[in-house]
Amino acid sequence: MPQFVESSDGKTFPLYSPTSQEVVAEVCEASEKDTDDAVAAAKAAFPAWSALSPTDRGKYMKKLAALLKESHKEMAWLEAMSMGRPVSTYFDAFAAAEQYEHYSEVGYDAQGTSSLNTPGFVNMTFRQPYGVVAAIIPWNVPALFFAKKSAPALAAGNTVIVKSSEKAPLTSAYISRLIEKAGFPPGVFNVLSGHGNISGAILSSHMDVRALSFTGSCRTGKLIQAAAAKSNLKSVILELGGKSPAIVFDDADLDAAVEETQNSVQWNSGQVCMANSRLYVHSKVADKFVEAFKARFAKIKPGDPTDPNTNHGPQADKVQFENVQKYIELGRQAGELVLGDQALEVNGNAKGFFVPPTVFLKTAEGERVMKEEIFGPVVHINTFETEEEVIKKANDTEFGLYASVYTKNIDRAMRFAKALDSGTVGINCTSPTGARDMPFGGYKQSGTGREGHRVSLDNFLETKTVLIKIAAA
Numbered sequence: 001m002p003q004f005v006e007s008s009d010g011k012t013f014p015l016y017s018p019t020s021q022e023v024v025a026e027v028c029e030a031s032e033k034d035t036d037d038a039v040a041a042a043k044a045a046f047p048a049w050s051a052l053s054p055t056d057r058g059k060y061m062k063k064l065a066a067l068l069k070e071s072h073k074e075m076a077w078l079e080a081m082s083m084g085r086p087v088s089t090y091f092d093a094f095a096a097a098e099q100y101e102h103y104s105e106v107g108y109d110a111q112g113t114s115s116l117n118t119p120g121f122v123n124m125t126f127r128q129p130y131g132v133v134a135a136i137i138p139w140n141v142p143a144l145f146f147a148k149k150s151a152p153a154l155a156a157g158n159t160v161i162v163k164s165s166e167k168a169p170l171t172s173a174y175i176s177r178l179i180e181k182a183g184f185p186p187g188v189f190n191v192l193s194g195h196g197n198i199s200g201a202i203l204s205s206h207m208d209v210r211a212l213s214f215t216g217s218c219r220t221g222k223l224i225q226a227a228a229a230k231s232n233l234k235s236v237i238l239e240l241g242g243k244s245p246a247i248v249f250d251d252a253d254l255d256a257a258v259e260e261t262q263n264s265v266q267w268n269s270g271q272v273c274m275a276n277s278r279l280y281v282h283s284k285v286a287d288k289f290v291e292a293f294k295a296r297f298a299k300i301k302p303g304d305p306t307d308p309n310t311n312h313g314p315q316a317d318k319v320q321f322e323n324v325q326k327y328i329e330l331g332r333q334a335g336e337l338v339l340g341d342q343a344l345e346v347n348g349n350a351k352g353f354f355v356p357p358t359v360f361l362k363t364a365e366g367e368r369v370m371k372e373e374i375f376g377p378v379v380h381i382n383t384f385e386t387e388e389e390v391i392k393k394a395n396d397t398e399f400g401l402y403a404s405v406y407t408k409n410i411d412r413a414m415r416f417a418k419a420l421d422s423g424t425v426g427i428n429c430t431s432p433t434g435a436r437d438m439p440f441g442g443y444k445q446s447g448t449g450r451e452g453h454r455v456s457l458d459n460f461l462e463t464k465t466v467l468i469k470i471a472a473a
């Protein structure tokens, strides 16, 4: 049976509620030794795990999926306590369960090809697991990222180490108990809690970790890529940040565009990689759009995230809060603040790191607030006249995760689908709309590689060519 162990050097770190600002847990900080031990355990477990049939590996994942579904309430509460996510918006335990259910069935898709095209040979490819692989996850939707990475890695026959985020380690620690209950063999599925330094950095440069899937900031992604290059050139998949544009034409369904773009930048208090934080609205409908957007955005229900009536929690911690404040200050200098100047009335007088819905108009395109990820309920709305102009503006960032266009004109929609530099383009929809069987990932500095039901297995499989020479008769 897998086992929960405390940090070998006894170190812990305090976790503060972003609502009450009180310590809600003392969390074990994985030391260098703990990280090395986890890798060694995973390495020892690999031969037996990879020798199982996909059906037998899947049995453990099916059990884990069932346990996750039963744990929805507890996990929602833990996330509310650690990073302020309102329980009313929590779906992650079910979404994580769906990942394990799916990957419990698809291990048989790990298949190579064969070729008779070389005379005198039968050639083929094998798809084989890497061995020990690692996942480093962020704090904003932790349980989903936990599952999205570990499920395909396990299905492919790898053994896995997941490192949780120091800002939201509680659901990952909870899942480690479920892994134990599901009966995974020791060493197959390991969970570490701790900061980027020490455990994250060690995993990134570990010689025995052969693939690493990361979701988080661009800055950390680059550090991980560099550590991989300097150590064993492990295969690295990076899902990074965004500065997603949504473009609204004058022929669009304006009500739908308002509702969806507002939800995109408010959900999870704007702490979403693909949130449409830049809106470009055609000048003919801009006034109407802005009024309706402001009215909707102002109607949020901020409060204690454990209260089922709350739909807007605090920012995840003090650092995130101060970062958003810094960008709001920059925004004031660069554009016109039309929503967010009033202090937020928070239900039940909950204190904490709350940021009001904030809207800026007429911000100059070159400003930092138009280029950098803010990760808060802050949106910049600018106007445009022509297609050419707005495509140029929308593409003028180093990010490229998700872009949207609202229009009834199919030809225009297709022109935009082609022209936008983005891993996903939504037509008459915006983030967080997604599709499980479509690849998700970024152009430019939003990342490398893709995730999704039809592609993630591939991220955790090596390809081997086998050449078989046939003697002449």
Ligand code: NAD
Pocket: 136, 137, 138, 139, 140, 141, 163, 164, 165, 166, 194, 195, 196, 197, 199, 200, 201, 202, 204, 215, 216, 217, 218, 219, 220, 221, 223, 224, 239, 240, 241, 242, 272, 273, 274, 373, 375, 401, 441, 442, 446, 447
């Ligand atoms: P972060 O980069 O600060 O931290 C992410 C993880 O990396 C944490 O577990 C952290 O401990 C670890 N880490 C930090 N330094 C490290 C190092 N030197 N080596 C190895 N690991 C290290 O990001 P965050 O603040 O947790 O998450 C927010 C970011 O994640 C945003 O930029 C957001 O856009 C991005 N994100 C992207 C996606 C996507 O699918 N593209 C999804 C969600 C979030």
